[in-house]
Amino acid sequence: MEPLFAPFLLSFLLFFDLSSSAASPSHISQLFESWCDQHGKTYSSVEEKSYRLSVFQDNYAFVTQHNDMSNSSYSLALNALADLTNHEFKASRLGLSAAAIEFRRPNLREPDLVRDIPASLDWRNKGAVTHVKDQASCGACWAFAATGAMEGVNEIVTGSLVSLSEQELVDCDRTYNTGCEGGLMDYAYQFVIDNHGIDTEQDYPYQGRQKTCNKHKINQQVVTIDDYADVPMNNEKQLLQAVATQPVSVGICGSERAFQLYSKGIFTGPCSTSLDHAVLIVGYGSENGLDYWIVKNSWGSRWGMNGYIHMIRNSGNSEGVCGINMLASYPIKTSPNPPPPSPPGPTKCGFFTYCSAGETCCCKHRLFGICFSWKCCELDSAVCCKDNRHCCPHDYPMCAAKNNQCFKRVGNATITEASEKKQYFRKFSSW
Incomplete structure (x- = not known):
């Protein structure tokens, strides 16, 4: 089957099934599987999928009942929200x-x-x-x-x-x-x-x-x-x-x-x-x-x-x-928009060293409070870690070098989004 034709055919079959009187459990189950494929739906467990099937079946009955009305000016369908109860939807x-x-x-x-x-x-x-x-x-x-x-x-x-x-x-x-x-x-x-x-x-x-x-x-x-x-x-x-x-x-x-x-x-x-x-x-x-x-x-x-x-x-x-x-x-709106800002230039770290736009200057070697060697963190407005080797994004400013993660404090709790933020725990880039 041609890839571009498949979604059209699946939509046609879904519409045809809603127009038919067939509503056996096996028929609904097949329709649900097709619907899941069409909308890329996956569920965390067999129990969750079974529950969503029951919700889908209830929505199927509602859609079919409405579409059987001859005097309605609009029609319903098993769209991308068809596995939600009305309460969940709201x-x-x-x-x-x-x-x-x-x-x-x-x-x-x-x-x-x-x-x-x-x-x-x-x-x-x-x-x-x-x-x-x-x-x-x-x-x-x-x-x-x-x-x-x-x-x-x-x-x-x-x-x-x-x-x-x-x-x-x-x-x-x-x-x-x-x-x-x-x-x-x-x-x-x-x-x-x-x-x-x-x-x-x-x-x-x-x-x-x-x-x-x-x-x-x-x-x-x-x-x-x-x-x-x-x-x-x-x-x-x-x-x-x-x-x-x-x-x-x-x-x-x-x-x-x-x-x-x-x-x-x-x-x-x-x-x-x-x-x-x-x-x-x-x-x-x-x-x-x-x-x-x-x-x-x-x-x-x-x-x-x-x-x-x-x-x-x-x-x-x-x-x-x-x-x-x-x-x-x-x-x-009566006034024009502001002119686009000029592209940012490089950031000056020391007398002879610079980092590109969108990067942050971080000190690599410091002596008596004076930085003798700079590196660049490939993040804008980043926080330079105390190990002088890594940096974290500004909204997750707490460095945890042992775990290669960046944290932030919310109230009395310290949290991280490891899957999302771990990639931002970076080593300084080379010159």
């Missing part, structure tokens, strides 16, 4: 903070009026939307919705599409937001304003968990915004005006089981208006008499329509389906 894939919403003070502003609003609009076709990202098992949807909106307005104003760093927001935006424990887009916008910009995804990549704020990366202000605005609550007309101007971040209820297993079509619910998830509206359109929003999610491209969902618009409910009209906001 605990790991959301992240809009209810507490942050409660204490927020709306920053209301009339949107720029678009006199002739087009019948349909897709900011992806205008080059203002980056690739679909995956928040993984971290409640950082708020960060992805915020960066998506900033990426969009930055491209519209400057003509340059730059993927921005969710990890910077997760690690460093700690005034009101709480990393993987949840947050709100308004506070993320305010953080970027106060920080005078945000770094790129390439320079400060996403890790899927909260880490120590990188003080060097936070000063890499590549893209700036000047303000942000909240669309008045439950005002779909002004929301449409805002989306006609730029991509807009919104809060929704994303915890329904049908939302978890959504595949394609125009999502109409049912769902509550208890907001627990953040997404990005990147356009709108109409199909078969139904108006819809084009919504970018942050659960990877194997969810929904390559990472997107169409959600019904003009539903007749002021809150909108899943509360999509209740918590819309967008960044405002």
Whole structure:
């Protein structure tokens, strides 16, 4: 079988199986094995795999029951989240903070009026939307919705599409937001304003968990915004005006089981208006008499329509389906981005010795407090170990030469990430 054809055939077989009435244990087991191969799923034990099979079987029944309905405008599928119970899904894939919403003070502003609003609009076709990202098992949807909106307005104003760093927001935006424990887009916008910009995804990549704020990366202000605005609550007309101007971040209820297993079509619910998830509206359109929003999610491209969902618009409910009209906001950009910084030059260690950019000077031979011989550590802002032979990264500054590891102290405990940090315990490089 051709490698490129195999995923397509497997997806077709999964869809065919969901459309059939066969549901014997052996059939479900075969389908599960195919699903595991498709999504690269492995489990730590036979018991864990058996449990995931039972969850998969329950989701299979739910998906099949929904897809047998002839009057639904959308369909479900055994997507990459099909081995999670709805409770597990809600605990790991959301992240809009209810507490942050409660204490927020709306920053209301009339949107720029678009006199002739087009019948349909897709900011992806205008080059203002980056690739679909995956928040993984971290409640950082708020960060992805915020960066998506900033990426969009930055491209519209400057003509340059730059993927921005969710990890910077997760690690460093700690005034009101709480990393993987949840947050709100308004506070993320305010953080970027106060920080005078945000770094790129390439320079400060996403890790899927909260880490120590990188003080060097936070000063890499590549893209700036000047303000942000909240669309008045439950005002779909002004929301449409805002989306006609730029991509807009919104809060929704994303915890329904049908939302978890959504595949394609125009999502109409049912769902509550208890907001627990953040997404990005990147356009709108109409199909078969139904108006819809084009919504970018942050659960990877194997969810929904390559990472997107169409959600019904003009539903007749002021809150909108899943509360999509209740918590819309967008960044405002009027000023240019700062010029790119000059590439760093070599670091002077002594009168005649230098280390390259991104390296740290470490003394190899010292006498009476004076260094007579220098070496370079191939890490930026590193800590030089007392053995005068090794160095550790700045965020794991405690050297353990006997174990070839670097540690840090958290509270009363000393911890290390051996598998990740052992590689950073390095000898000084030669001149």
